[in-house]
Amino acid sequence: MTPAWTWVRGFGQVDLQSNVVTGLLIWVSLWAAGWAVGLYATIGVLVSTLTAHLLGGDAKAIRLGLYGYSGCLAGIALVVNLGAHVSTLVLTVVGAVLCAILTAALNTFLAPHGLTALTAPFCLVSGVMVLGAPSFARIWHGAPDSARAGTVSAGTALTWNQAWHAFFCNVSQVFLVNSWYVGLIMLVGLAFAGWAVFAFTAGGSVVGTLAAWALGAPAQLIGNGIYGYNAVLVALALGAVLLEASPWSVGYALVGAAASVGLTASVTSLFTTFGGHTFTWPFILITWGFVLAAPAFSRLGKSA
């Protein structure tokens, strides 16, 4: 019998962690980010996990939160981009159901290649829903403030204030939240999952910030964590979860993290053309590529 509280692991699995305390602290941090984020994320995790349970998904995967994390992010993405309306609530429920189905679909498709779905179900479901929303009168109530990009100053000189904000916001932006203290609570939560998890989260954040600065990204965006959250996820995934630990894999993970910064700009340029959203695509694409390549290189090994 699955203990009822295991659904909270869905929050931690966004960062690829099954630790319950990690999940719990991330859950708390999302409520700290605002009632809407907390509520929609919670609905997303619950509905998505419940869907998998009702359809008869693998009990262990459900217990580990693997059917919940995409629903969590989908709920946040929908309320941020469509606003808090009854229609958005309904869409979140439908989106969470589809996340559960797509999680199964992608994992089945990718398993022969030694890959997992990562956050792709979330990116697909949310991207499709946000893109289609303006076509439907009962769904679309105009872009909410939270979805409006303000004017960005072009300056590339990074202040100390922007630098430390970036460090924490790179962590919170994984959940589409721009708030240093939310990032701080999440980082504390990730520390409970082990020192390697903490180190690669922090290291990914530093590398992401440095790479964005070196490339000459607008300092304001760096400070908001826009350029670094994919680097955090890549470093975490490659460094602490998916590859065998070794000095080579540490370097490999950090190269991947830095590459995700450049890819973030490219994906954003591409998606801006047709109204798509970057979400965590750079993380997904880099991680899939780097994990696929690993077995071809004797210096790298996949985590057992």
Add this chain to the structure above:
Amino acid sequence: MTPAWTWVRGFGQVDLQSNVVTGLLIWVSLWAAGWAVGLYATIGVLVSTLTAHLLGGDAKAIRLGLYGYSGCLAGIALVVNLGAHVSTLVLTVVGAVLCAILTAALNTFLAPHGLTALTAPFCLVSGVMVLGAPSFARIWHGAPDSARAGTVSAGTALTWNQAWHAFFCNVSQVFLVNSWYVGLIMLVGLAFAGWAVFAFTAGGSVVGTLAAWALGAPAQLIGNGIYGYNAVLVALALGAVLLEASPWSVGYALVGAAASVGLTASVTSLFTTFGGHTFTWPFILITWGFVLAAPAFSRLGKSA
């Protein structure tokens, strides 16, 4: 020896049916839609089937019409979007040849994943040809009337007249035809393939119409079948062909049918940016996703 008349099954396979009477009635209905649609569809099926035969494709697949259906749709898509010209005739022949090759390619690629090509060869070949056409002086003679989108009234209140038109046009729009009596003839044809085929076609059409209305789509587009034809195909494919029959799979098929309505808006928004065409992509993507996911859920089983 393959009886010569088996090519007519290609028309039925657009709706995933190998029944000869179904194919024959759909063929008749296409001529009822107009000489151009009838002629180009016929050329498409014949050339595509013949190509597979000449290249030495699997005799059983050819006999079942599995090398013909994409050519059928490609022929219609080309004449609708490029107009009835000699150059379009040549393109239809080339397109049908490429459909046969792409059908083999996609089926080979997808087989290890338990999927089939569905109408993707048609979508790819037609989409690519229509997109590239304006670059070539001998191909492009300006957009024909049939390819021009009229002004759409934004009203979302569905009249009775629009509702019953939607029911039949959802069936005919699978073949890019906006005509209730063509849809009616097709529905009669599908009834010959069995009560389940009929029920899921009709059910998919109803669910598609309801979902589009609930989302607040323009009533005029709903009445023309624009929002429902993918729902018809999804319901047919998941409910009557690809999954094991059970109450769960019925629900699953109808959820997929409803989801395809939302996806139709998203794909159309995306494709409008660069001049692509929605065609049956929403059906293909939803069906691939839902079939891939099925084995992960004990409540669902794949059809033997």
Add this chain to the structure above:
Amino acid sequence: MTPAWTWVRGFGQVDLQSNVVTGLLIWVSLWAAGWAVGLYATIGVLVSTLTAHLLGGDAKAIRLGLYGYSGCLAGIALVVNLGAHVSTLVLTVVGAVLCAILTAALNTFLAPHGLTALTAPFCLVSGVMVLGAPSFARIWHGAPDSARAGTVSAGTALTWNQAWHAFFCNVSQVFLVNSWYVGLIMLVGLAFAGWAVFAFTAGGSVVGTLAAWALGAPAQLIGNGIYGYNAVLVALALGAVLLEASPWSVGYALVGAAASVGLTASVTSLFTTFGGHTFTWPFILITWGFVLAAPAFSRLGKSA
């Protein structure tokens, strides 16, 4: 022990040839195209090959130049599209590293399907970098002259002068170079790889030119090799390398070559919308499709 000079094979592998003389002559021809092209191509091959060596990639693949060719093209694409700056030099090194990783990733992913990466690592890395570049102040120094498309005359009547230029430029444009004598040197180099390689290169160039003319492409673009370089690669790959030689496979390869001409226009239209680059995508897509389809047709066989 790998002889040091084997890296030169990376230049020949762009045309799918491992012959050292072929690689050497192509290398020479790239310097003949200009110091920037020669230098960046050389850096690309060296860094990409070295990366694979350091990470412990398969020694035989490295020796055959299979880790070098994408780096070669990436170096050229970056200097052509971003200009010769120190930042472009750094990007070329990073891009070459990523090409090596992506080569391994794609080959691993495609191996179960009997496909190889072809030039996709180059297309992905360069496409992403060029797309993202304008977002970064330290990378972007404005579009260089080499990346600006001049006004194209719409005339479709092909002069003799344009026709023979097309024949050679179709070969040089594989390397993004618009120069008949560079194409001539390359063609001589390819002749060293065997008569079939020469014949399919020349044949692909002729078919590509004819198809573009028949479709009504602007004669000026045909003369510059813009419509024919993918046809050269498709003919070479399908005719001389990947499929079993037979009259059927010759026809199949030439149909593929002609199809790549049409696809070139479509891909260019699609990519223009969001600032992407056509590069060798048409070749890759056609070749993957046609190779995938081959085993389904008894008239065709895959090369052992």
